[in-house]
Amino acid sequence: MPDRRDYPRAYDRVLRWQLEQLRRRGWAGGLISPHRAMLTLRLRPRHIVAASLMALLLSGGWVLIMNRVSGLWLHVMEFWRGVIGLPGYMTMVHYPVGDYWHLAVPRLICGALPLTTERWWLGVGLAALLLVASFLLPRRHVPIAYMLRAAAVLQIWSQYFFAAWPNAFPYDITGYVEVMVIAGLFLIGLVPILLGLTYYVFDFSLVRRLAVTFLIMVHLTLLVPMLFLAHAWLIHHLGLLFMPFLFLIFGLPLEVLVFIAFYSWAMSWRGDLDRTAAWRSGRRLVAAAPERGAAPTGKEDTHG
Amino acid sequence: MSPALAIAFFFALTVFWSLLPFLPAWAESRRRRDAAPLRVVRRAEVDVRFFALRFREFLDQHLAGELAAAKADGRSREGRLEDGTAWLVAAADGPALLTAEESGERASQRLLLAAGDLTLPGEHSFLQEVHAVGALAGGPRNIYRAVLADGPVALGDESTTLRWLHTEDALAAGAGCALYGRVSAAASIRLGAGCRFERLHAPAIAFGEADAGAEANGDGAGGGRELAPRDLPGQVDFGAGRCLVEGDLEIEDEALIDFDLVVVGRLRLGRGARVNGSVKCRKDAELGHGVVIAGSLVGGRHLRLGAGCRTGGPVLAEGDVVLGAGCRVGGAGRPTTLSARRVTVSPGCTVHGTVWAHEGGRLLAADETGEEGHA
Secondary structure, three states, rough: OOOOOOOHHHHHHHHHHHHHHHHHEEEEEEEEOOHHHHHHOOOHHHHHHHHHHHHHHHHHHHHHHHHHHHHHHHHHHHHHHHHHHHOOEEEEEEEOOOOOOEEEEEEOOOOOOOOHHHHHHHHHHHHHHHHHHHHHHOHHHHHHHHHHHHHHHHHHHHHHHHHHHHOOOOOEEEHHHHHHHHHHHHHHHHHHHHHHOOOOOOOOHHHHHHHHHHHHHHHHHOOOOOOHHHHHHHHHOOOHHHHHHHHHHHOOOHHHHHHHHHHHHHOOOOOOOOOOOOHHHHHHHHHHHOOOOOOOOOOOOOOO | HHHOOOOOOOHHHHHHHHHHHHHHHHHHHHOOEEEEEEOOHHHHHOOOHHHHHHHHHHHHHHHHHHHHHHHHOOOOEEEEOOOOOOEEEEEOOOOOOHHHHHHOOOOOOEEEEEOEEEEEEEOOEEEEEEOOOOOOOOOOEEEEEEEEEEEOEEOOOOOOEEEEEEEEEEEEEEEOOOOEEEEEEOEEEEEEOOOEEEEEEEEEEEEEEEEHHHOOOOOOOOOOOOOOOOOOOOOOEEEOOEEOOOEEEOOOOOOOOOOOOEOOOOEEEEEOOEOOOOEEOOOOOEEOOEEEOOOEEOOOOOEOOOOOOOEEEOEEEEOOEEOOOOEEEEEEOOOEEEOEEEEEEOOOOOEEEEEEEEEEEEEEEHOOOOOOOOO
């Protein structure tokens, strides 16, 4: 250590560093961690820049491979369409975007069976089932009960619409699946942007940020073709009467819930907040120091 | 595979894949591994003396007999704890307290206990706890890990405490001291110019010399016009003695306000104004010379109090607090709290109760008070 009289600034710098180390030492040489409730995270400009760059790079990467993913979805949907015996066929449509790029979207050519009295009453049965189930749920499941009631109300409106104007519904299976597939493509592309705003800014390591991003993107990439092919099968056999229900309950909201589910899981992962440079260096010192070899005698608690 | 089986398999696969992301949430709802509240040792959080009391319990269990014996027979004692930590119980005060090796290294790794008064030389590090049954006086530029004294404590200039300090009497810290962690005194604390601190607690905490801000003491505050709620621009709601003001608010000099004030924007209270209630401000608040607030002052961002301001209740800010010369927070027999991210204090201020500067606080030296002292 330099002498204070000869090197006052160097002395002060070294002393400050040593004091910082000592302030976080317990009486037995261990590291005193701050209480989790006392930790705070400060958003610095470099965090914002890093999060923005990462989000833009990953979203840009998705745009580059989007048409390849569409090609994959075409084959997946064609395979499962054959397996489940859904009539019709798959084709690929290309939408020009500017002069140099186009968006490829798999299209399912398929029609729905006509609305019959039996199918209409089936819808009534579904709405009634949802309503009854919502009242049978225990009180701790109130949120689910309200969701079921909302779904029942939606199906009741659908029943009314198809009873009053049976031929006025403007959508078909082909258009529905195509729009949902396009929405899925863009939603997956937005995942890094959403995470950039809500996850990358926190103190998670690069590996964890990449892990949650790829988990969500890969999961949705595999889910979207299967999900909307399942929708197509149901609408084909049950009629267009069920399209609003599937769209509003098991369409985009389900994909958003998938994002939220992964996000909340990832937020529970341990961050780096309590592993700042000072703490890390402290731990190295502890690891290198010889143990005193006795049980704590309780002179001081472990947090301050 | 039959068509029905294929369809069932397809739907089962789709449902499974759709539900898979919810598995961690479902598992957590069943196991509830992270549902318990954070463990908080209530005594540790509520009582600023917690570490000192724990250390005293430790002494009572392990070394009370040695202390009593040293006091009775006048002979010092040495030994080691179960964990190997060396200790010294000094019967009498004097320079022979430290060994030649400790004096040479200017550092002691021993637990130092004194059965009476204790005087420590300057420019030494005391890396285990120091306890004096009587008074404790330290030389300049010492570093203490932790200090417990039953008598008054006097720290030399530029001394540092690393973890905690508690005295059952008064504490006087010399100029330029750095008081990290918790510092408490049963009687009073007086800090010298340029001291840094984190968490202080005493019936009276004096920052610098008491007469530094004596010219403005808030006695004549509120001698001007009394303002009714309707006189305040942007007033949106008045009820239960509380007035809510939308946007920024500027109160004229020497105005008297006889109700609680909540300001959504910035607040400026003019020189000599008086509020016979509490003030809450979501953005920055600035108090002119000699402003008196009978209740609490709460700020969503920064608070700047001019010279001679007084508050009867707590002063709390999410951001920084700057106290001008001669400010007083709380009163004798009415301890309260000043809590902020950073606290900058001009000489002559007094706080009764607790000061908690989460990221550190500082008492300005006399030559630094040009701006803060006359805000």
